[in-house]
Amino acid sequence: MSKPLLYSCWMSSCAWRVRIALHLKQIDFNVKTISILKTGEPGDQYSEEFEKINPMKYIPALEIHGHTLIESLSIINYLEEAYPKRRLLPKDIFQRTKARAISDVICSGIQPLQNLKVQKFSRPDGNLNFEWASFWISQGFSSLENILKESTGDYCVGNEITMADCCLVPQVANARRYKIEVSSYPTIARIDKALQDHEAFRKAHPSQQPDFPKEVPASFASQFK
Amino acid sequence: MSKPLLYSCWMSSCAWRVRIALHLKQIDFNVKTISILKTGEPGDQYSEEFEKINPMKYIPALEIHGHTLIESLSIINYLEEAYPKRRLLPKDIFQRTKARAISDVICSGIQPLQNLKVQKFSRPDGNLNFEWASFWISQGFSSLENILKESTGDYCVGNEITMADCCLVPQVANARRYKIEVSSYPTIARIDKALQDHEAFRKAHPSQQPDFPKEVPASFASQFK
Structure with a gap:
């Protein structure tokens, strides 16, 4: 089986949620970085290419076992059911x-x-x-x-x-x-x-992502200080 | 056991979701109507009384088996697990x-x-x-x-x-x-x-709720025409 592929961006808090869940469950995955800014380029979440992956034009999306999953909580619920070992929902x-x-x-x-x-x-x-x-x-x-x-x-x-x-x-x-x-x-x-x-x-963490920039943009200064 | 109590309002689409789920599962419940407009009265979702029920100051909330549940999807997920008979999530x-x-x-x-x-x-x-x-x-x-x-x-x-x-x-x-x-x-x-x-x-449906008004407010005209 090929590794799951997460469409992700260092800036996105929604993708971050799913990255945490994947790491908690110790699922090995690849990342495809997508810009959440409107760049007009194919790697932009508003691009036609990405709209085919998620019609809502939002990351994250997760390709896994031949399916493309969208919406962070729905993805985490899927992981919880498919990989129950390290559970993310209490028993009670x-x-x-x-x-x-x-x-x-x-x-x-x-x-x-x-x-x-x-x-x-x-x-x-x-x-x-x-x-x-x-x-x-x-x-x-x-x-x-x-x-x-x-x-x-x-x-x-x-x-x-x-x-x-x-x-x-x-x-x-x-x-x-x-x-x-x-x-x-x-x-x-x-x-x-x-x-x-x-x-x-x-x-x-965003700082550990492949698309994290060498210089943090000014609008993020208070997050990373 | 006492019947579940739903804090609901005819105007609220979030409470409506939960009413549908309760009826689909054929769970008998009582309704306490709450205004979603800021009225300054105790029956208003922004009142101090209601904030104790849901700190988010939103309906719906569901009192059931001695617990108060909030957030419509979380409530529906609870109902799905506690009352599995008429299921609301596919098997696959x-x-x-x-x-x-x-x-x-x-x-x-x-x-x-x-x-x-x-x-x-x-x-x-x-x-x-x-x-x-x-x-x-x-x-x-x-x-x-x-x-x-x-x-x-x-x-x-x-x-x-x-x-x-x-x-x-x-x-x-x-x-x-x-x-x-x-x-x-x-x-x-x-x-x-x-x-x-x-x-x-x-x-x-809103029209079947106890707080549905005799005259629909003008801002709802296009919904009920």
Whole structure:
């Protein structure tokens, strides 16, 4: 069998979630880097070539066992079912539901409102909108902090790393990018810190990706400082 | 055991998804109606009382077996595991992943961008923004139509009703509300039509909810015409 192929980009928090899940499950995979900026080139997520892979024109996408999977949480759910060994959902049904709910809070309630396309559409000049992004992330983090206070142990849900943690760490990085003081959310900050040194999270980090630039663009300065 | 209690509102497409799933699974439940508009009253999703139920200040929430569940897809996943009898995910793992991906496209890629809070934030005067909502739904539907063309049989994924159908029908209603010509997306329109007469979908319809008003507000005219 050929290795799974992940369409990924160092800048994308959605692809990052899937990279963490793949590394946690110790699945060996190849990466095809795709730009999430509109470049007009074939390697751009808005290109005709990529639209055939994902009609939503978003990364990530995962080619695996002859199928192309889209949507980060759907991909992680697939990995969880197909590779059950290192599980990303707790055994208890209510803990499992909590892990899914936290993942949905991030993937439906926070990230979509701050993604590049929406930021750019929110401004007449079509540029990044830091104010817009930080408003939605701050609102979401205030709620998420209260949710996590109830569910956390070492990580988002109890003491096991779950799919919720795969979603949290990239979202915290986005918060830093948009200059949010993450320490204002002590539970979020603590969980994020606890995961930084985990091998799977280190391997999945943007700085470890083949398309990570030698010089970080200015708009990412606060994320990587 | 007491009946499950759904926090719901006739206006909310997210609560509608869960109502469909509950009816498909023939689970008897009670409804507590909550306003999704900012009313300043205790029955408002932004109230302090409701924030204790869901810190995200969104409906739906489901009280069941002594637990309070949030996030529509997480609730539907719970129902799928706890009440497996009338299944909402196909048996085949790739079909199941497809049903999840279509649900995520709607619940992360379309609905969050057109919800009331985001629409109102997008305008200096804080009013509804039909242009904003219809832009994001149209963009999403163009992609979704292409995804569904590949996966559909009678419904979103093959010939079984899945969680993707629970998400599709309320999103099509939102499209009509924001004056999108749904017939421009023939696969979406056909699936939506095929589900209208299904008993579970009829029972879950906004018009069958206890808080449905005698006179439909003007901003909903195109949805209910």
